[in-house]
Amino acid sequence: MFFWGKQKAAIAEFHPLHQALIHERGLRGTLPASAWLAVTASLGRHAGLVSRTKWALPARTLDVLVPLIQEVCSDLGPKGMLSLVVDLRGAHAPGKSHPSRQLPVRPPIRSVVETWSIDPWLTMVAHLRDGSTLEILVVDRERHRRITKRNFRNKTKTKSKIKKVQIIRVRRKLAPVTRGVRPSSPPPPWIAVTVQDGERRAISASAKLSTPQSAQDQIDRILTVATEPFRWTPRGLS
Amino acid sequence: MTPCAVTTGFFTLGKCGQMAVAGCPGCGRALCADHIAEGGLCPECAASRNQFGHPASAAAYRRRRYRHSSSSAYQDTLWYTSFDAFDRAAFDPHAGADQDYLDDGDDALVDS
Amino acid sequence: MTGHRGHRAAYIAFDRFPSAKGSAVHIRHMAAELFERYRGGLLCVLGGPDLPAYQREGDVEIVRFTEVVPNLLDRAQAFSAWVAEQLAPYHDTLELCHVRDPWSALPALGTGARLVYEANGLPSIELPYAWPHVAPTTLDKVRELEGHCLTAAGAVVVPSYVIKEAVTARGVEPDRVVLIPNGADPVPADLPRPAAAPGRYLIYVGAVQPWQGVDVLLRAFARLADLPDLTLVICSSVAPSRTRRLRGLAERLDLRTHWEHMLPHDEVAAWLTHAELSVAPLTATPRNLEQGCSPIKVWESMAAGTAVVASDLPVIREVLGDCGRLVPPDRPAELARAIRVLLEYPDLGRELGERSRGRVRGWQHARDQLSGVYDRVTAH
Numbered sequence: 001m002f003f004w005g006k007q008k009a010a011i012a013e014f015h016p017l018h019q020a021l022i023h024e025r026g027l028r029g030t031l032p033a034s035a036w037l038a039v040t041a042s043l044g045r046h047a048g049l050v051s052r053t054k055w056a057l058p059a060r061t062l063d064v065l066v067p068l069i070q071e072v073c074s075d076l077g078p079k080g081m082l083s084l085v086v087d088l089r090g091a092h093a094p095g096k097s098h099p100s101r102q103l104p105v106r107p108p109i110r111s112v113v114e115t116w117s118i119d120p121w122l123t124m125v126a127h128l129r130d131g132s133t134l135e136i137l138v139v140d141r142e143r144h145r146r147i148t149k150r151n152f153r154n155k156t157k158t159k160s161k162i163k164k165v166q167i168i169r170v171r172r173k174l175a176p177v178t179r180g181v182r183p184s185s186p187p188p189p190w191i192a193v194t195v196q197d198g199e200r201r202a203i204s205a206s207a208k209l210s211t212p213q214s215a216q217d218q219i220d221r222i223l224t225v226a227t228e229p230f231r232w233t234p235r236g237l238s
Numbered sequence: 239m240t241p242c243a244v245t246t247g248f249f250t251l252g253k254c255g256q257m258a259v260a261g262c263p264g265c266g267r268a269l270c271a272d273h274i275a276e277g278g279l280c281p282e283c284a285a286s287r288n289q290f291g292h293p294a295s296a297a298a299y300r301r302r303r304y305r306h307s308s309s310s311a312y313q314d315t316l317w318y319t320s321f322d323a324f325d326r327a328a329f330d331p332h333a334g335a336d337q338d339y340l341d342d343g344d345d346a347l348v349d350s
Numbered sequence: 351m352t353g354h355r356g357h358r359a360a361y362i363a364f365d366r367f368p369s370a371k372g373s374a375v376h377i378r379h380m381a382a383e384l385f386e387r388y389r390g391g392l393l394c395v396l397g398g399p400d401l402p403a404y405q406r407e408g409d410v411e412i413v414r415f416t417e418v419v420p421n422l423l424d425r426a427q428a429f430s431a432w433v434a435e436q437l438a439p440y441h442d443t444l445e446l447c448h449v450r451d452p453w454s455a456l457p458a459l460g461t462g463a464r465l466v467y468e469a470n471g472l473p474s475i476e477l478p479y480a481w482p483h484v485a486p487t488t489l490d491k492v493r494e495l496e497g498h499c500l501t502a503a504g505a506v507v508v509p510s511y512v513i514k515e516a517v518t519a520r521g522v523e524p525d526r527v528v529l530i531p532n533g534a535d536p537v538p539a540d541l542p543r544p545a546a547a548p549g550r551y552l553i554y555v556g557a558v559q560p561w562q563g564v565d566v567l568l569r570a571f572a573r574l575a576d577l578p579d580l581t582l583v584i585c586s587s588v589a590p591s592r593t594r595r596l597r598g599l600a601e602r603l604d605l606r607t608h609w610e611h612m613l614p615h616d617e618v619a620a621w622l623t624h625a626e627l628s629v630a631p632l633t634a635t636p637r638n639l640e641q642g643c644s645p646i647k648v649w650e651s652m653a654a655g656t657a658v659v660a661s662d663l664p665v666i667r668e669v670l671g672d673c674g675r676l677v678p679p680d681r682p683a684e685l686a687r688a689i690r691v692l693l694e695y696p697d698l699g700r701e702l703g704e705r706s707r708g709r710v711r712g713w714q715h716a717r718d719q720l721s722g723v724y725d726r727v728t729a730h
Contacts, residue, residue, distance in 0.1 A: 265404030329422040
């Protein structure tokens with residue numbers, strides 16, 4: 001018997017996108033609602049079958065990604081497709097950081113090295129049952145500064161400062177014939193809305209926030225920004 | 239045909255509308271075969287009894303919880319933002335004028 | 351197929367329905383008019399332990415809010431959110447919403463339908479009685495909220511002139527405020543005497559909040575102890591737990607009282623008809639003086655042909671006119687004296703009862719007036 005044989009066999013039974021999430025910490029796919037619900041069902045079985053930490057699901061899978069997929073799928077309708085690009089490798093994965101640069105300094109500071117990491121961990125495009133297209137983009141942006149200074153005893157000290165910001169952008173392209181309405185009240189102050197008129201009116205909502213405290217907080221923020229464009233059309237299906 | 243009266247969707251709310259095959263014993267609304275949750279209940283009744291086995295009842299619970307929490311961010315349906323914790327504290331059950339009122343659960347804002 | 355076609359009208363009330371309270375009578379008649387006009391509609395009310403969360407009666411769908419939220423303000427706001435969710439599927443079809451309070455009005459305003467606000471009371475005035483720790487700043491916010499909803503409504507329906515004054519003071523144009531007095535349907539003269547009824551009795555019908563002045567009535571009744579065969583019947587529209595304190599007071603004063611709790615509305619008429627007198631001892635509080643009310647107990651006593659002894663307040667005078675005996679409020683001795691006079695001259699009482707029966711109008715009259723309001727609101 002191989003090491004971890006049972007768990008390996010269990011993983012082989014999982015949905016391919018679930019396997020991708022385990023081995024590559026990310027997934028990419030365009031599927032209808034029923035297929036996505038099969039993926040979430042497979043993810044739901046993970047904890048019972050796999051215990052090895054190396055094969056654990058990345059953070060934010062079960063508490064953020066799965067509920068989001070389920071909510072969006074409930075609006076897809078029978079023919080709608082949901083495309084999802086998820087990258088949960090974290091902000092320090094290769095390719096996500098810009099080259100470091102030196103900031104100008106004056107004594108007693110010796111040097112300041114600044115590195116930006118841009119982590120677009122969730123991209124979602126959904127064709128909803130009311131004919132509109134919903135695009136959601138969530139980006140974590142991190143600024144890391146390493147500061148070196150020397151005090152009057154000629155001791156060298158370093159410290160790091162990290163500032164994290166999350167950007168949520170949502171765009172809803174309406175179906176060509178849909179009429180829009182202006183909501184009766186403004187959105188919360190932290191959401192900015194722009195409307196682009198064209199053949200298909202597009203309503204974008206964006207927000208820039210500090211990183212959320214909890215997974216629930218994270219979902220609520222994404223959903224709050226995502227529901228904003230829906231206030232710009234008469235509510236309800238006819 | 240009686241259509242199924244379960245609310246579906248998160249962003250685009252609508253009624254399910256499939257052909258109903260049963261009624262919810264809790265609230266009596268018509269249910270199609272896909273929306274019968276545990277105990278033959280409708281998803282919303284199942285969610286209010288903390289039974290989330292059926293995906294639709296979990297969705298109903300999340301939708302209700304989300305609407306409840308998000309209404310604090312919006313002023314349109316609700317005036318939440320203008321009432322703070324201090325305002326709320328005066329309406330806690332133990333702050334009532336008459337403690338005898340507690341068990342009754344009767345809570346009209348005005349009497350008429 | 352009615353379920354699939356969207357509702358065109360909704361009646362929303364942060365009140366339990368049905369219940370033994372006067373508000374339920376009101377909701378029944380007003381909602382009936384609305385749903386008759388639009389051939390069905392959606393009724394959103396509070397649920398209770400033995401009420402179904404969803405009910406369909408012909409074309410009318412009744413949905414009840416069943417979530418348990420301990421804090422009243424949170425509960426009102428959860429109710430708002432819940433109503434918004436209930437109304438969302440009918441966003442395109444709703445034409446008219448009829449509401450009774452600001453927390454029902456907010457989600458209704460969100461739909462874009464025309465709004466009729468039925469102001470039977472104003473929370474900013476009434477809330478402090480039940481919630482004494484409410485800060486003035488909180489009440490200011492409630493008042494602002496009321497003002498917002500009242501001014502946004504197409505029409506405001508009030509049951510009394512005093513409430514009309516209070517509503518216009520909140521910035522509503524006077525021509526959009528319509529006075530529709532409450533009604534009471536005439537009671538047939540030959541109703542059988544309730545089995546539990548004592549020999550000769552005075553009656554009080556209604557809830558027992560402090561502004562109702564039931565304690566004043568009890569103290570007045572203590573002064574009538576020399577009338578041996580007289581009992582005081584109190585038909586409370588609320589649960590026995592709420593009358594515990596008053597029952598304690600009655601016991602201490604050693605009174606002959608008979609308590610009935612949460613009688614079904616159709617049984618109350620028989621109790622009223624066979625009473626010697628009906629008493630409405632409202633107190634002179636801001637709730638009665640500034641906000642106003644239109645006590646259904648007085649209307650129903652009049653319809654039953656029972657003479658009414660009531661506090662001399664503008665709201666009562668508006669209802670009763672000269673068809674009842676008015677006494678200064680909060681004065682047990684004066685109340686006792688007026689009761690004694692009417693008991694000693696039964697002809698006078700009978701004559702008052704007959705006259706008041708002629709004065710009261712049925713609910714149909716109120717419904718016709720409401721129909722006129724709907725015409726006006728939907729016309730523009």
